[in-house]
Amino acid sequence: MREVDVAVIGAGPTGLFAAYYAGFRGLSVAVVDALPEPGGQITAMYPEKLILDVAGFPAIKGRDLVANLVAQAAPYAPTYLLGTRAEKLSHVDGRLVLGLAGGEQLRCGAVIVTGGLGSFVPRPLPVAEHFSGAGIVYFVPRPAELAGRDVLIVGGGDSAFDWAVTLQPLARSVTLVHRRERFRAHAATVTRVRALPVRVVVNAEVARLHGDDVVTAADIAVRGGVTETLPVDTVIAALGFTADLGPLAEWGLGLDRRHILVDSTMATNLPRVFAAGDITEYPGKVRLIATGFGEAATAVNNAAVAIDPAAHLFPGHSSDAG
DSSP: OEEEEEEEEOOSHHHHHHHHHHHHTTOOEEEEESSSSTTTHHHHHOTTSEEOOBTTBSSEEHHHHHHHHHHHHGGGOOEEEETOOEEEEEEETTEEEEEETTSOEEEEEEEEEOOTTSEEEEOOOGGGGGOOSBOEESOOSOGGGGTTOEEEEEOOSHHHHHHHHHHTTTSSEEEEEOSSSSOOSOHHHHHHHHTTTOEEEOSEEEEEEEOSSBOOEEEEEETTTEEEEEEOSEEEEOOOEEEEOGGGGGTTOOEETTEEEOOTTOBOSSTTEEEOSTTEEOTTOOOOHHHHHHHHHHHHHHHHHHHOTTSOSOOOOGGGOO
């Protein structure tokens, strides 16, 4: 059984900052997330979009913010358990035991839930159910790996258009297919993509994928009966995600629909279980990344006292550490 001082559930911005701040306080940390990459909703849905409401950054791309947060926590060597879902919570001998999918267990002094809107599961591409080969992805953690490829993006939201902007300079060709004529993406991003050598096909769906071990082509069916076969070796299914609390809803946490109720210390109704970020609810709650950072620090400081009652609630400023 792995043992850490603090288990952070959720690797979005709030969770990553909690990992840094817990490390700054001298606590060992494991960060658990069902997604395969850190960054949470940012990485999953808008990695290239500019974020304008993080203090100190007039504008910063989502991907860069996540990279900076990971780098900030790195000196404290948090353990990342990605692609792994937190499932069960129990109390054993005064400490928490967090059961993970696959059977691994974490023995923790405290748990901080920073799960944003909950567990994200990508919406499947229907035609992929009948295709056994590789080449269908829902995330693009390393865009450079798609250099020189024929890329087909399916979707009409922010993530679809963000991937088009990112991949157009790298890929041999980029085609974006959307089943409607109107898009859910930000208008400025749509305009930018329209100005690039990206083919945008509307009122259309992917009817079939070709290939054995890997996709080699796709049939695009346009409303009205016209079908075209395109050479494709990578399909990005940017169809959005479903989110829910998953197993956390069975822990006995006080909830307001999909949000976890907390007090001013970020404590939940369960001993040694805290929460921070978009997943929390309290009077006057404002859902901003900036708010989550402050809540993460509050949660960590109060968790430190819960773990060791002799610890100081406020350890001083990080600028004092040198």
